[in-house]
Amino acid sequence: xxxxxxxxxxxxxxxxxxxxxxxxxxxxxxxxxxxxxxxxxxxxxxxxxxxxxxxxxxxxxxxxxxxxxxxxxxxxxxxxxxxxxxxxxxxxxxxxxxxxxxxxxxxxxxxxxxxxxxxxxxxxxxxxxxxxxxxxxxxxxxxxxxxxxxxxxxxxxxxxxxxxxxxxxxxxxxxxxxxxxxxxxxxxxxxxxxxxxxxxxxxxxxxxxxxxxxxxxxxxxxxxxxxxxxxxxxxxxxxxxxxxxxxxxxxxxxxxxxxxxxxxxxxxxxxxxxxxxxxxxx
Ligand SMILES: [Zn+2]
Numbered sequence: 137x138x139x140x141x142x143x144x145x146x147x148x149x150x151x152x153x154x155x156x157x158x159x160x161x162x163x164x165x166x167x168x169x170x171x172x173x174x175x176x177x178x179x180x181x182x183x184x185x186x187x188x189x190x191x192x193x194x195x196x197x198x199x200x201x202x203x204x205x206x207x208x209x210x211x212x213x214x215x216x217x218x219x220x221x222x223x224x225x226x227x228x229x230x231x232x233x234x235x236x237x238x239x240x241x242x243x244x245x246x247x248x249x250x251x252x253x254x255x256x257x258x259x260x261x262x263x264x265x266x267x268x269x270x271x272x273x274x275x276x277x278x279x280x281x282x283x284x285x286x287x288x289x290x291x292x293x294x295x296x297x298x299x300x301x302x303x304x305x306x307x308x309x310x311x312x313x314x315x316x317x318x319x320x321x322x323x324x325x326x327x328x329x330x331x332x333x334x335x336x337x338x339x340x341x342x343x344x345x346x347x348x349x350x351x352x353x354x355x356x357x358x359x360x361x362x363x364x365x366x367x368x369x370x371x372x373x374x375x376x377x378x379x380x381x382x383x384x385x386x387x388x389x390x391x392x393x394x395x396x397x398x399x400x401x402x403x404x405x406x407x408x409x410x411x412x413x414x415x416x417x418x
Contacts, residue, residue: 137208140281140313141356142367142375143190146212149370150185150194150249153214157182157243159196166238169253172262176200177241186268189277189312193268201268203261204251209366210258216247219371229372254366280312281349290346294334301337302330303406305349314349316408317362317384321352324383324393329417330410355380383411391416 138146158181164170180196187193194202206212215232223229232250233240239251239260251260261271268274279285293310294301305311305319314322323330325348328341337345361367361375364385368374378385382392387402391413398415 137315137365138190138206138210138361138367139315139318139353139356140190141318141353141377142361143187143192143206143313144357145361145369145375146206147185147187147192149214150182150192150212153216153218153370154194154241154243154247154249155182155185157245157247159241160244161242163240163242164238165233165240166256169238169251169256169258170260170262174260174262176262177202188268188274189280189308190315191271191273193265195265195268199265201263201265203259203263203268203271203273205259205273206253207255207257207259209255210251210253211366211368211372212370213250213252213368213372214247214370215250216243217245218247223371223373226373228374232372276309277312278308278310281314281353285311287343287346291339291342294337294342297334299334300330300405301328301332301334301345302410304334306406306408311349314353316410317364317381318349318352318356320384320411321355321382322348324412324417325352327417329414330405330412332418383413386411 159177162174162178177200180198180200182194183197184195192204236252236254237250238253241249279289297304302319305314326345356377359377359380362377363374364378383400386400389400391398393416396416398413400411400413403410
């Protein structure tokens with residue numbers, strides 16, 4: 137599932153390619169993914185794109201917004217004038233629209249934006265911009281790394297919680313934007329076992345973990361996001377972070393930490409595939 141880095145990349149891509157564009161028509165092919173008065177978006181100009189954890193808000197000049205959560209397999213793909221010409225020879229790109237296209241935005245310029253989703257868990261909500269902050273998803277969201285999650289706040293999360301540290305990191309109401317892949321990578325970076333009960337971490341470990349969360353999220357963005365699952369950027373291109381995992385998806389392989397010699401193990405924790413090296417992560 138796309139996490140903070142991937143959704144941030146979508147936000148930047150939308151800002152670059154569709155901000156300032158006026159929606160001239162909208163085709164909804166799968167109504168159950170769409171909530172609200174979608175026709176209100178027609179005639180609106182996109183003035184900004186905001187991100188709330190893993191959700192996007194596309195704000196229009198007419199006081200309406202489109203809240204979008206891509207969930208597992210949603211994609212937002214731009215096609216139009218501003219598309220770099222090198223993409224015309226990229227064999228990875230899908231033809232659009234196709235069987236997985238559920239919503240098509242057409243702009244006055246002739247450009248288009250497609251919402252594709254193979255598993256159809258994502259959603260688009262059309263609502264007044266003033267109502268975005270009170271969407272249950274947004275209202276419950278915890279503080280975010282790089283934004284309002286201070287180190288002091290982060291330390292306080294650990295005090296009384298006896299759940300495994302990994303489960304805590306993935307709780308969107310406590311830390312927004314960190315999902316399974318980045319939680320695995322951050323714990324490896326910090327040499328902390330995913331099973332360690334949060335309230336047993338020492339200050340120094342919490343400090344390292346905080347730095348490691350910022351590091352792996354930044355790495356994810358620098359590599360264009362992770363495309364282990366289905367992530368594509370706004371131009372439809374794969375990210376590259378999956379080629380730089382230190383622990384995720386490496387079951388049975390040698391630990392990448394110099395001098396460790398351990399073997400990466402896999403288990404299910406809170407229902408999610410969890411990878412760790414039992415030798416260097418304690
Ligand atoms: Zn190791």
